[in-house]
Amino acid sequence: MAKKISSAEKRYRKSEERRLRNKSAKSAVRTSIKKFVLLTQEKKPGAEEALKEMIKKIDTAARKGIIKKNTAARKKSRMQLYFNAMKAAQ
Helix, strand or coil: CCCCCHHHHHHHHHHHHHHHHHHHHHHHHHHHHHHHHHHHHCCCCCHHHHHHHHHHHHHHHHHCCCCCHHHHHHHHHHHHHHHHHHHHHC
């Protein structure tokens, strides 16, 4: 008969908590990117605020190790280029 190992149970619980927390943070990043892109495509006001909010979420996720630092930098750079192109087109 297998013996229950409490440290393994705790490790499983903690990893599940981290997985859900990370999933939530990644989802928030993706949602903020979609919101920003939608506002810029429709040339609606509030795109600059959405950009700032998106950068904040990306930086937070990178700082916590949820996404890699280079990934965060790449996403921010591409969105900033997108924003600048939209502004130049106006």
